[in-house]
Amino acid sequence: MTSLPVSASPQPLLRRALLRACTAGALCAAFCLPTLAAPSPSPAPSRTVVDIVDIVGRTVTVPDKIERILLGEGRFLYALALIEGDQPLARIAGWQGELPFADPNGYADYRQRFPAIDRIPVIGRTSEDSVNSEQSVSTRPDIAIFGLGGHGPGRQNALVKELEKAGVPVVFIDFRAQPVQHTPASMRILGRAIHREAAAEAYARFYEEHLQRVRSRVQAIPTGQRPRVFAELLAGVWDGCCHTVGQGNMAEFIEAAGGVNVAAGKVPGAIGDLHFEALIAEDPGVYIATGSRPQGNRLMLKAGAGVAPAELSASLQALTARPGFEVLSAVRQGRAHGLWHNFYDAPTNILAIEAMARWFYPDRFADVDPQATQDEINRRFLKALPLHGAYWGDLQPAAGAAVR
Amino acid sequence: MNAIAGLQGATAPVVPPLHTTSQASLQQAYRRLAGLRLLVLAALATGIVAALLLDFTTGPSGLSLAQLGETLLDAAHAPPALRVIVWDIRMPYALMAVAVGLALGLAGAEMQTVLANPLASPFTLGLSSAAAFGAALAIVLDWSLPGIPAAWAVPANAFLFAMASALLLDLVARWGGMSATGVVLFGIALVFSFNALVSLLQFVATAEALQGLVFWTMGSLSRATWPKLAVLAVALAVVVPFSLANAWRLTALRLGEDRAASFGVDVRRLRLGALLRISLLAALSVAFVGSIGFIGLVAPHIARRLVGDDHRFYLPAAALTGALVLSLASVASKTLIGGVVIPVGIVTSLVGIPFFLAIVLRTRGRA
Numbered sequence: 151m152t153s154l155p156v157s158a159s160p161q162p163l164l165r166r167a168l169l170r171a172c173t174a175g176a177l178c179a180a181f182c183l184p185t186l187a188a189p190s191p192s193p194a195p196s197r198t199v200v201d202i203v204d205i206v207g208r209t210v211t212v213p214d215k216i217e218r219i220l221l222g223e224g225r226f227l228y229a230l231a232l233i234e235g236d237q238p239l240a241r242i243a244g245w246q247g248e249l250p251f252a253d254p255n256g257y258a259d260y261r262q263r264f265p266a267i268d269r270i271p272v273i274g275r276t277s278e279d280s281v282n283s284e285q286s287v288s289t290r291p292d293i294a295i296f297g298l299g300g301h302g303p304g305r306q307n308a309l310v311k312e313l314e315k316a317g318v319p320v321v322f323i324d325f326r327a328q329p330v331q332h333t334p335a336s337m338r339i340l341g342r343a344i345h346r347e348a349a350a351e352a353y354a355r356f357y358e359e360h361l362q363r364v365r366s367r368v369q370a371i372p373t374g375q376r377p378r379v380f381a382e383l384l385a386g387v388w389d390g391c392c393h394t395v396g397q398g399n400m401a402e403f404i405e406a407a408g409g410v411n412v413a414a415g416k417v418p419g420a421i422g423d424l425h426f427e428a429l430i431a432e433d434p435g436v437y438i439a440t441g442s443r444p445q446g447n448r449l450m451l452k453a454g455a456g457v458a459p460a461e462l463s464a465s466l467q468a469l470t471a472r473p474g475f476e477v478l479s480a481v482r483q484g485r486a487h488g489l490w491h492n493f494y495d496a497p498t499n500i501l502a503i504e505a506m507a508r509w510f511y512p513d514r515f516a517d518v519d520p521q522a523t524q525d526e527i528n529r530r531f532l533k534a535l536p537l538h539g540a541y542w543g544d545l546q547p548a549a550g551a552a553v554r
Numbered sequence: 555m556n557a558i559a560g561l562q563g564a565t566a567p568v569v570p571p572l573h574t575t576s577q578a579s580l581q582q583a584y585r586r587l588a589g590l591r592l593l594v595l596a597a598l599a600t601g602i603v604a605a606l607l608l609d610f611t612t613g614p615s616g617l618s619l620a621q622l623g624e625t626l627l628d629a630a631h632a633p634p635a636l637r638v639i640v641w642d643i644r645m646p647y648a649l650m651a652v653a654v655g656l657a658l659g660l661a662g663a664e665m666q667t668v669l670a671n672p673l674a675s676p677f678t679l680g681l682s683s684a685a686a687f688g689a690a691l692a693i694v695l696d697w698s699l700p701g702i703p704a705a706w707a708v709p710a711n712a713f714l715f716a717m718a719s720a721l722l723l724d725l726v727a728r729w730g731g732m733s734a735t736g737v738v739l740f741g742i743a744l745v746f747s748f749n750a751l752v753s754l755l756q757f758v759a760t761a762e763a764l765q766g767l768v769f770w771t772m773g774s775l776s777r778a779t780w781p782k783l784a785v786l787a788v789a790l791a792v793v794v795p796f797s798l799a800n801a802w803r804l805t806a807l808r809l810g811e812d813r814a815a816s817f818g819v820d821v822r823r824l825r826l827g828a829l830l831r832i833s834l835l836a837a838l839s840v841a842f843v844g845s846i847g848f849i850g851l852v853a854p855h856i857a858r859r860l861v862g863d864d865h866r867f868y869l870p871a872a873a874l875t876g877a878l879v880l881s882l883a884s885v886a887s888k889t890l891i892g893g894v895v896i897p898v899g900i901v902t903s904l905v906g907i908p909f910f911l912a913i914v915l916r917t918r919g920r921a
Contacts, residue, residue, distance in 0.1 A: 277756075416894050423774075425776075427644070
């Protein structure tokens with residue numbers, strides 16, 4: 151839609167966009183939309199609009215009737231599913247296509263339960279570059295929910311202006327750049343934006359309570375007594391060790407759970423590679439590998455939907471058997487753990503924080519059971535499709551553990 | 555060290571001795587020049603030893619020289635962490651930097667000569683891009699030759715494609731009867747084709763594979779292991795004698811294909827042999843440490859400025875310069891930000907460019 155003429159009124163543009171959508175997206179309009187566009191009952195139609203302030207501080211006017219949502223990241227499904235009840239896909243008009251790549255197991259789960267997931271129009275693949283503006287506008291969204299960038303359109307993307315010109319409000323949320331701080335706020339913003347205030351508020355409160363439980367116990371611990379932690383992102387994906395996070399995403403979980411991230415202050419940006427020698431010299435007390443699933447025969451942490459605890463442990467053992475790892479205290483003392491990689495972009499990251507708190511302080515958090523928290527999330531929020539599988543784990547699978 | 559002196563040195567082995575009155579002084583001048591050039595080579599070698607020592611003694615764990623020495627001499631009784639740092643990290647990384655530098659410097663030097671183009675290098679003529687595409691096939695699509703162990707799939711693919719593209723370059727040169735310029739243009743076409751194919755694969759890649767691919771293309775010495783180092787060392791040991799044995803023919807080729815032919819040089823055979831050596835060295839280097847673009851292009855230029863066109867000096871000088879630059883880059887990649895590795899492919903350019911500019915500016919107008 152970059153060729154759209156500039157116009158003072160958004161209405162003709164919207165109409166043009168609709169027309170184009172009807173022709174260019176005829177296939178979709180004919181086949182998938184009728185099945186997907188059966189929304190759950192929307193609020194009584196009135197002409198009122200709502201002003202909300204999104205995560206970057208923009209004030210956005212949101213129409214009262216939201217039937218078609220455009221997601222700038224496929225993984226916003228994790229957030230939508232928490233508040234959309236038993237039809238999490240019903241209102242998704244289009245989305246970025248990274249979900250099946252970033253979380254193939256989770257996607258397959260949804261596909262089994264909701265085969266229509268494959269017919270949701272995709273606006274791009276796994277990168278911001280791949281986003282197609284025309285396809286995005288032609289999904290005729292009532293609202294667009296974007297993240298701060300990474301795998302989908304970000305703040306500076308031309309698509310934001312194009313959608314706004316087409317009369318589509320764009321709301322930014324974030325579970326990735328500053329997940330601990332932004333998750334409850336983003337859930338509330340999402341709730342207001344798509345008119346699921348109550349459910350979103352309930353989840354935000356649930357999150358804050360659980361976060362507070364962890365924080366209240368770790369805040370008094372002096373830095374010197376906190377375990378030093380190293381998180382290797384997507385361990386084994388490439389030769390050599392130590393792709394890690396300096397600040398933001400996973401680093402926030404480590405700090406929230408009372409750990410000291412050994413890469414903080416070393417890796418200048420969000421992600422970077424620690425020198426393997428530096429890791430050996432630091433000899434952190436706790437080692438965490440993240441991953442989602444194995445790709446082919448390559449070494450990788452298996453974690454996430456449908457992964458058995460024994461599978462996770464076996465893959466973690468293989469990762470910690472790489473040359474040189476045998477000298478790490480964390481590996482020798484069994485304090486090496488595995489974590490589902492996509493927690494870095496999911497509002498369920500409270501599970502990662504609780505799991506870490508247990509790893510860092512087994513005694514202090516003996517009564518905190520992240521599995522119980524997961525069960526509660528499943529019971530109270532994820533009505534359509536519960537989380538099931540090993541999203542975190544240890545070198546040895548817990549006795550009697552099985553896929554829940 | 556100017557162009558005339560280079561030519562005199564170059565032609566000395568092939569042209570019969572001149573029976574003139576100035577013969578004695580000419581021989582004297584030649585010997586002095588050769589001595590100077592040997593001195594330059596010795597200085598470069600000394601520089602490499604110094605850089606290697608620096609590389610070996612610097613690292614984020616701040617080990618003392620005594621600790622390093624003890625671990626080096628008596629690994630069995632050293633603490634395990636020390637042993638891993640010295641024997642599995644510092645030694646292979648530092649030696650790999652030197653080996654890859656030697657290989658890329660030599661490959662670039664031969665390539666610029668046989669293709670008669672100062673912009674030729676394994677990087678600019680598509681060998682690195684081809685290797686990247688081969689690596690991408692393994693990383694993204696898990697495609698590899700049957701029977702290759704998983705750990706070697708990426709380097710094996712990278713090697714295969716780099717080798718294939720080098721042979722293709724040679725085939726085009728011979729079959730099309732194409733001039734050196736034509737071969738260079740074909741190489742540039744290869745660069746763009748393989749880059750486009752890599753982008754295409756990136757487009758369908760998973761997040762993990764994409765990240766793996768991006769880091770692979772940036773080049774990293776942390777992929778160095780003893781077996782890889784051994785493979786590269788053997789390749790160097792095999793290739794270098796052939797290169798040096800062909801030094802005078804390559805020198806003659808610098809005077810032009812016709813001139814070289816008139817000296818009795820089989821130019822086609824010379825070019826094929828050189829391309830085979832180049833592809834072996836470049837393909838192995840790229841396969842083991844990823845794309846490091848700067849060395850193959852710039853080391854030959856630095857070497858030419860230092861020792862002239864006589865390939866008996868120029869080839870070793872290019873190899874040694876490559877090793878020196880990459881060894882220094884290896885030090886920089888781990889010390890610029892303490893504890894963090896900056897991909898060496900990035901650092902190489904930053905370290906090499908001042909080096910390069912200094913030499914270009916110092917000798918400007920002379921060549």
